[in-house]
Amino acid sequence: MKIAIASGKGGTGKTTLSTNLAAYLSEKGKVVLCDLDVEEPNSGLFIGGDLIHREDKYKMIPQWKEDECTLCGNCQKVCNFHAVIQLGPSIMVFPELCHSCYACSELCPTSSLPMVRKKVGELVHYQDDNLHFIESRLDIGEEQAVPLIAQTNKFIEDTFSDDIVKLFDSPPGTSCPVIEATKEADFIILVTEPTPFGLHDLKLAVETMRELKKSFGVVINRYGIGSDDVISYCENENIPLLAKIPNSRKIAELYSAGSLIYKEFPEVEKQLENIHNFIVNEIQEEKA
Amino acid sequence: MKEIVVISGKGGTGKTSLTASFAVLGGKDVIVADCDVDAADMHLLLEPDFNDSEDFYSGELAHIDQNECIQCGKCFDVCRFDGIDVINGKHIVNTLNCEGCGYCARVCPTEAITNNPLNVGKWYTSSIKTGSIMVHAKLGIGADNSGKLVAKVKNEAKEIAEDEFKEYVIVDGSPGVGCPVVSSLSGAKFVVLVTEPSVSGIHDLKRVYELVKKFNLKTGCIINKSDINREITSEIEAFLKSESIVHISNLPYDEDFTRAMTNGKTIVEFSNNHLKKSVTDSWKTILRNVT
Numbered sequence: 001m002k003i004a005i006a007s008g009k010g011g012t013g014k015t016t017l018s019t020n021l022a023a024y025l026s027e028k029g030k031v032v033l034c035d036l037d038v039e040e041p042n043s044g045l046f047i048g049g050d051l052i053h054r055e056d057k058y059k060m061i062p063q064w065k066e067d068e069c070t071l072c073g074n075c076q077k078v079c080n081f082h083a084v085i086q087l088g089p090s091i092m093v094f095p096e097l098c099h100s101c102y103a104c105s106e107l108c109p110t111s112s113l114p115m116v117r118k119k120v121g122e123l124v125h126y127q128d129d130n131l132h133f134i135e136s137r138l139d140i141g142e143e144q145a146v147p148l149i150a151q152t153n154k155f156i157e158d159t160f161s162d163d164i165v166k167l168f169d170s171p172p173g174t175s176c177p178v179i180e181a182t183k184e185a186d187f188i189i190l191v192t193e194p195t196p197f198g199l200h201d202l203k204l205a206v207e208t209m210r211e212l213k214k215s216f217g218v219v220i221n222r223y224g225i226g227s228d229d230v231i232s233y234c235e236n237e238n239i240p241l242l243a244k245i246p247n248s249r250k251i252a253e254l255y256s257a258g259s260l261i262y263k264e265f266p267e268v269e270k271q272l273e274n275i276h277n278f279i280v281n282e283i284q285e286e287k288a
Numbered sequence: 289m290k291e292i293v294v295i296s297g298k299g300g301t302g303k304t305s306l307t308a309s310f311a312v313l314g315g316k317d318v319i320v321a322d323c324d325v326d327a328a329d330m331h332l333l334l335e336p337d338f339n340d341s342e343d344f345y346s347g348e349l350a351h352i353d354q355n356e357c358i359q360c361g362k363c364f365d366v367c368r369f370d371g372i373d374v375i376n377g378k379h380i381v382n383t384l385n386c387e388g389c390g391y392c393a394r395v396c397p398t399e400a401i402t403n404n405p406l407n408v409g410k411w412y413t414s415s416i417k418t419g420s421i422m423v424h425a426k427l428g429i430g431a432d433n434s435g436k437l438v439a440k441v442k443n444e445a446k447e448i449a450e451d452e453f454k455e456y457v458i459v460d461g462s463p464g465v466g467c468p469v470v471s472s473l474s475g476a477k478f479v480v481l482v483t484e485p486s487v488s489g490i491h492d493l494k495r496v497y498e499l500v501k502k503f504n505l506k507t508g509c510i511i512n513k514s515d516i517n518r519e520i521t522s523e524i525e526a527f528l529k530s531e532s533i534v535h536i537s538n539l540p541y542d543e544d545f546t547r548a549m550t551n552g553k554t555i556v557e558f559s560n561n562h563l564k565k566s567v568t569d570s571w572k573t574i575l576r577n578v579t
Contacts, residue, residue, distance in 0.1 A: 008327050010463045011300010015488065039464035040297055040495060042488040080348060080390045080403075101368055101389030140498045143435070143467035172299050172463055173326035175433035179384060195549050197304065197329040204327065208429045212384070225543060226550045249516070249541060256486035256517035 001284060002166045004036075004185035008201025008208075010172035012191045013221035013245065016255055018169035019046040020262045024272040025165060026131035032166040034156055035135040036181040038121060038148045043169050044135045045258050049128030057136060058117035059147045060100045064091040069112040075104035084113070096143050121148045123155060132160070145177040153184060165279070174208040182209075187283045188216040189242065189275070194226035199233060206239065215286065217278065219271075222247040242278050243271035289449045290578045291442075293323075293476040295461035295469060295500075296483065297492030302512040303482040305545050306567065307460040308333040309554040313571045314456060315418050321445035321459045322424035323438045323472045325409065330460050333554050336414030336422050344411050344425070346436045348388035348403040350381045356400035363392035363401060384430060409437055413444065421448055435471030438462060442472070456578070465499050473503055478578040480536065481509040485520035493524065497531065508534035508577055510570055513541040534577050537570040539563065 005018045014037075022033035022043075035043040062075070062084065075084045075091060083097035084104045095118055105113045120142045126133040136152040138145055149171075156166060170181035182188055188209055192202040202218065209216045218234050223244035234241050245251075245268055254261045262269040294310075296303040308330050311320045322330040331338075350371065352363070359379055364372040371386035372379055393401040408431035416422045423445040425437050442459060449457045459476070462468035473479065479500050483493040493509070500507055509528050514521045521538065528535045540563065548558035556564050 009299060009329070010327065011298060013300075039466050040488075040492045042298070042491060045487040045491060078390070078394055080388060099387050099389055101387060101391050102366070103389055103391035103394060106366070107391075107394065138465065140465055140495065141502060143470055145464070145466050173433070174429055175326050175427055175431055177433075177466075179430045183384070195546055196332045196552065197549060200329055200332060201327045204429070211429050222546075225546050252486075252513070252541065253516050256484070256489070256513075256520060258487035 002168065002185045003279065003283070004168040004170050004182040004188045005191060006170040006178060006182055006188055006205060007172055007191045008174055008205035009192070009197055012193045012198060014191050015042045015046070015169055016221065016261065017189065017191050017219055018167055019043050020260050020268065021272055021275060022047065022131060022167050023260050024262055024269065025276060026129065030130050030164050032132045032134065032156065032160050032164055033169065034152065034166065035169045036149050036152060037169055037171040038136045038138045038145050038152070039171065041135045041137050044133065046260060047126070047128070047131065047133045049126035049131065049133055051124060052127050053125035055123050056119050057121045057123055057148055057151055059120050060115040061095045061098045061118050062093055062105045062113035063116045064093060065112045065114065066090065068110040070110055072109060075108055075113055078103045078107050100147065123152060145171065146180045149177060149180040174204045178208065179212065182214065183212060185214065188214050189219055190216055191219050191221055192230055193222045194220055194228065194230045198226070199230050202230065202233070206237065217242040219243045219245065219275070221245045240278070243274045245271055289446065289454060289457060290477040291446065291457045291459060291475055292478050292480060292574060292578055293459040293461050293472055294480045294482060295472060295496060296463065296481065297465070297496035298483070298489055299463050301482045301484045301489060302545055304329050304460055305549060305555055306482055306510065307458060309556045309567050310458055310571050310574070312418050312554045312556050313568060314458065316420050317455045318418070318420055319445050319449040319454050319457045320416065320420065320422040321441050321457055322422065323441050324460050324462050325425040325427045325437050325441065326433050326462065326468065328424055328426060330422070331424055333549065333552065334416040334418065334422055336412065336416050336424065338412050338414055340413040341410050343407050344409050344437050344440060345405040346408045346434060347406045347432055348390060349383060349406045350386050350388070350390070350392055351402050351404055352379055352381055353400045353402070354378060356398045358398055360397060362395045362397065366391050366395050408432060411437065411441055411444070413448070423448065433468050435467035438468045438471035465496055469496070469499065473500065473505065476505050478574065479505045479507045480574060481507060483509060483511055483524060484513045485511060485517040485524060487520070490520055490524055494527065506577065508536040508574060510536045510539060512539045514538035516541045536573045537566055539566050
C-alpha cells in the first residue's frame with residue numbers, strides 16, 4: 001500500500017509527519033519511507049539506519065557523433081525543447097533542456113545522436129530494523145526533478161512487495177513533481193497549517209487531488225495557532241480530518257535538532273495512532 | 289532598477305511574510321513579483337486588485353484525432369513518457385503524462401496527431417495596498433513549472449519598474465533548487481536567503497547556496513526563529529562568515545508572524561514590538577547592500 005504525504009505550501013510539516021509516522025508504524029511492522037522531495041530531501045536528517053545500497057541515477061541525453069553527420073538539421077527541427085541546436089558546422093546539445101524523448105536520436109538519418117546517460121542524482125537505501133528508508137537527491141545544477149522521482153518510484157516498485165506499507169514524502173506545490181510523486185499512491189495525506197497561507201495552498205492541493213481522482217485526507221499541523229478556517233473548510237468539503245498535531249514551541253525545538261517528536265509527546269503519538277487506525281480501517285479495506 | 293530576490297530552499301521559514309513586509313516598507317519605490325507561482329501566497333497580504341490578467345501558454349500537448357487514427361500503435365511505441373493509453377483498442381493521449389515532445393506526431397503515418405499549445409496558468413498585474421504594483425501568477429493544476437511562467441512574471445515586473453522609473457523590484461522566489469528557482473535568480477542584484485536554525489533549515493540553505501554560488505550573486509541571509517536552536521544558529525553564522533555572505537539579521541521565534549498573517553497583514557503593519565524594528569532594520573541592511 002502506498003501513501004503519499006503532500007502539501008501545497010512548503011514548510012507545513014510533511015517531513016515531520018512522514019518521519020514520525022514511519023518510525024511509529026515501524027514499531028508495528030515493516031515500513032518503507034521514501035523521500036521524493038529530491039530537490040531538498042530532508043527525511044534522512046531524522047531517520048537513521050545502516051546504508052545497504054547506493055546508486056547513481058541517470059537521465060538519457062543525445063551525444064553528437066560528427067563523423068557520419070550530414071548536418072541535415074532534422075534533430076534541431078524535431079526537438080520541441082530547443083535542447084539540440086545546429087550552430088554552423090556543429091550540433092550542440094543542452095543537457096539541462098533535454099527531456100529524454102529520443103526523437104532527435106531515433107529520427108536522425110545517420111544515427112549520429114546516440115543516447116548516452118548523464119548523472120542527475122543519487123539514490124540511497126538505509127535500513128533500521130523494520131524501517132527501510134530510501135532517498136533520492138538531485139545534483140545541484142540539474143533542473144528536472146521528475147525523471148529522478150519516476151526512477152525512485154520504480155526502485156521502490158522493484159524492491160518491495162505490494163503488501164508493505166510505503167510512505168512517500170512528496171515535494172511541495174501542485175506542479176509536475178507533485179503529480180509524479182503522488183500519481184501511483186493509494187491515498188494522499190495533505191498536511192496543512194491553520195493559517196491563511198496554509199488554507200489557500202490546501203485548496204490548491206485538494207483541487208489537484210480531485211483532478212487526479214485520488215482519495216485523500218488532511219492532517220493539521222501547528223493546531224491551535226491561526227484560526228478554525230481549515231477545519232470548517234474540511235467539514236464543508238467532506239474531507240476526512242485524520243489528525244491534529246498541536247502547535248508548540250517545544251515541538252519546533254525538537255524538530256530543529258532532528259529529533260522525532262512522538263516519543264516525547266504522548267499527544268502526538270495519539271494522533272499518529274489515529275492515522276494508523278484510519279489506514280487500517282479505511283484505506284486497506286477500500287483497497288481490498 | 290535593482291532586483292532583490294528572496295529565496296529559502298526550505299518552505300515555512302517566513303520568506304513570504306518577510307518579502308511582503310519589505311514590499312510595505314519599500315512602498316511606492318518597489319515593484320513586487322511573486323515568483324512562487326506554484327503556491328503563490330503574497331496576494332493574501334498585499335491586497336492586489338487582479339485588475340489585469342492574461343493566459344500563459346507554455347509547451348504542447350498531443351491530441352489524437354480518432355477519425356484519422358488507424359490504431360497502428362507507432363505513437364505508443366515511440367513515447368517514453370507513458371503518454372499514450374490504449375483503451376478499448378483506441379489510442380488516446382494521457383494528458384497527465386504527455387510531455388509535449390511531439391515525437392508521436394512525427395511518426396504518425398496518417399497525421400492524426402496534432403500538438404496544441406498548453407495553457408499552464410494565468411498571470412496578473414495588480415495594484416496593491418502599498419500604492420505600487422505587483423505581478424503575480426497562478427499556475428494550473430499539475431502544470432509543468434518549467435520556470436517559464438516565473439521568468440514571465442519577473443520580466444513583466446522589471447519592465448514596469450523601468451517604465452515607471454521605480455528603484456527596486458523585489459521577488460518572492462520559488463522553493464527548491466530546480467528550474468523555477470533558477471529562473472527566479474537570474475538577473476538578481478542581491479539575493480536574500482531566509483533560513484531557520486533546524487537540521488533541515490541549514491541543510492537546505494547550504495544546498496540552495498551552492499546553486500546561488502554558480503551564478504556569482506551577492507548574497508545576504510536572515511536567520512528566522514533564531515532562538516529555537518542556538519547551536520545551529522551559531523553553525524549557520526559560521527557558515528555565512530566562511531562564505532562571505534552578509535549576515536542581515538537574526539529574528540526571534542515569534543507567533544506574531546502567524547497572527548499577522550491570520551489578520552491579512554504583514555508583520556510591519558501588525559506588530560509594534562521589537563519584531564517590527566528588526567524587520568525594518570533588515571530591510572535597511574538589504575538596501576545598503578543592493579549595489
